[in-house]
Amino acid sequence: MTMTDIQIERANLDVFSEALMKIAEKDKDILVVTSDSRGSGKLGPFAERFPDQIVEVGIAEQNMVGVSAGLASTGKKVFAVSPGSFLTARALEQIKNDVAYSDYPVVLVGISSGVSYGALGSTHHSLHDLAALRAINNLTVVIPADAYETEQAILQASVAKKPVFIRFGKKPMPLLPRPEMEFEFGKASVISTGSDVSFIATGETVAPAYEASKILADIGISAGVVSMHTIKPLDKTTLIAQAKSCRALISVEEHSVHGGLGEACASALMTAGIHLPFKIIGIADEDTKTGSQVEIFDHYGISGRGLSKTALSLLK
């Protein structure tokens, strides 16, 4: 895909299903396993074009992950696709043992992750997944921010020799301007650099962080934005470089403030002996406010306005 192919606002979910079709066409060992989730996964067209490359197991996430591991052990390249919350809570033990510990390179795809389901409420939100999966050895944890990162993540996961978890939402995302078209698991993408503050954001929170950097620029504050698309392994080099080149850091994630990107960054910074004004922005540890994804983001300060305000107070 070249930059010109990409419409400006595209849902990562759409990019995912198209990328999957591209690789499935060339490689008959590519399989998608779903738990009555082909509709939510926008996999209807995939199922029509590649009926022999999709396996439906019904609403049974534990079995979905176990079956995926079994398939992968025979050489199949399996994408196990299910809503992020059900995939990572219901089937956590299968992820831990059948995939990660047994070391079969299943690609676990959490769709409609974070608070994508918005007003459907907390049963459908996945705000625990990063905390849970970060503590599982042998699992790469990826949250692409836009169409470019999503496509790259799917392509690279399809040839990975190790298990990968990828999660995204379904809201159209702007294509981020990036100085370099480079994407590698474990290597953060620096979208822009700033000397006052830097946003270390991930997934669908990178766009509002970028918006905040524009707002801040208008009032003379130099703010950088990093897409920390890989939560594990965390790109500590880029994180520390950002901390050293500005006065304050703000982590942003569509996840509980506990156990996710923010705490990973805090740990890496403190361990490296770096102390600077730092704030973790995410979903507070409380009964999550209801509303659409945008409204929930807004409520927790994950917006251009909210994040720029946080930056100003941190820089005071």
Added chain:
Amino acid sequence: MKAYTDRELEIKSVQYRMNLLRYIKQANAGHTGGSLSCTDILNVLYNDVLNVSPDTFTSRNRDRYIQSKGHSVEALYVVLADMGFFPEDDLNTLCRYGSDYVGHPTRKINGIEFNTGALGHGLSISAGIALAGKMDGRTYRVFTLLGDGELAEGSNWEAAMMAAHYRLDNLHAILDHNTLQITGRNREVCSPYPINEKFRAFGWEVTEVNGHDISKLRKVFKTIPRKKGKPSLIIASSVKGKGISFMEDEKKWHHGVPSDEQYKLALGELKKKMEALRV
């Protein structure tokens, strides 16, 4: 595969029991009762049924064995060692610091396909492997050993439903039905019965066999697939702690390790059995 007589396999079973007790005693850890209850099943599988050996372990068309009741790993270790997957001496490190021979199966050990031990995982994994075989038109078969206690795990029933849906007649689950789990009798803990009717209702072909009768076990495995288009369950009636009089059908031997005195007694019983078989 070498063709053994029933008698030769019966002798192997006694030897396996001696070996696994030795390594459990030495490690001062292990799942003694469950290992003794599935020894004969594993013996027949590896020596008479499975198309797999150290030479063919990487072949895409090998038969697969997934031990869902991973805790009975000591039985699996001694059988794999006998098959030549690794030197038996390796088992002197069982459960020792830094050893790959931990108390549940892992892929670090040659011959083991999946890291199991948490219960209720083997059937889904096996269904996935069986499904891949169907997709690719391969002739391999998948065998998985389930414990009766683990039937309470809901994931088994997810897998049972799906295996029937996909008509996985290359999938063969064997239930090591010793009627005990760590707390006591299955029927008192949370009854799994009727097991046969449940699986039949899920679309499986179910057969029952004495899990310690080498000859009968061999015959059952000779008749698979038992029904085209259906996954099969072989309910192997077994005795926890089988072969050692004071361990038989006693829940305390779930992971009990024999004292020096008990170990001597146990070995004495097995030696007697061996002598009788060799007459």
